[in-house]
Amino acid sequence: MKKILILFGVLAFILASCGEKKKEEVKKVEEPAAKEAPKAEETTATDAKDDKVAMGEKLFTAKTCTACHAVDSKVIGPAVKDIAKIYAEKNGNIVKFLKGNADAIVDTDPTQVATMKANIDGILKDVTPEEMQAIAAYIRSTNK
Numbered sequence: 001m002k003k004i005l006i007l008f009g010v011l012a013f014i015l016a017s018c019g020e021k022k023k024e025e026v027k028k029v030e031e032p033a034a035k036e037a038p039k040a041e042e043t044t045a046t047d048a049k050d051d052k053v054a055m056g057e058k059l060f061t062a063k064t065c066t067a068c069h070a071v072d073s074k075v076i077g078p079a080v081k082d083i084a085k086i087y088a089e090k091n092g093n094i095v096k097f098l099k100g101n102a103d104a105i106v107d108t109d110p111t112q113v114a115t116m117k118a119n120i121d122g123i124l125k126d127v128t129p130e131e132m133q134a135i136a137a138y139i140r141s142t143n144k
């Protein structure tokens with residue numbers, strides 16, 4: 001009986017010390033992460049730009065643009081990279097086009113233009129100016 005009690009005591013001790021170790025490990029993991037998080041005032045202009053691109057990329061999927069536009073290849077609409085390249089070359093304004101205030105410069109085939117125009121008059125009508133800027137920033141970011 002005594003032996004069993006001692007064994008039990010030893011087990012309890014081992015279990016307790018294991019538990020403490022685990023807690024210590026968790027603490028160690030959490031601390032550096034908290035230190036690395038940048039303070040709001042330290043955020044640079046580059047970070048803000050990257051945020052905008054990230055937001056635009058999310059919107060590009062959320063607003064179903066990806067159904068017709070892949071980054072590298074033509075699906076129904078031109079590849080995002082090709083759009084970015086041509087807008088850079090021709091100094092075009094993506095936001096203006098998405099608002100319906102500029103003609104297509106990438107693919108001017110009337111049937112193709114009509115397909116895209118349906119999106120400008122549909123989905124893109126509900127997109128805020130800020131979101132529009134983000135989508136344009138994302139498209140431009142693919143031109144490398």
Ligand code: HEC
Nearest residue numbers: 063064065068076077078104105106107112113115116119
């Ligand atoms: C149903 C398919 C379809 C969807 C969905 C679609 N597009 Fe398009 N898009 C096209 C086609 C087709 C063209 C080629 C015609 C043209 O260039 O206007 C095009 C062209 C474009 C162009 C280049 C315009 C130019 O100057 O030629 C941009 C920019 C663009 N789309 C952005 C978007 C964005 C942003 C979305 C999501 C809100 C989107 N598209 C959703 C089919 C689509």
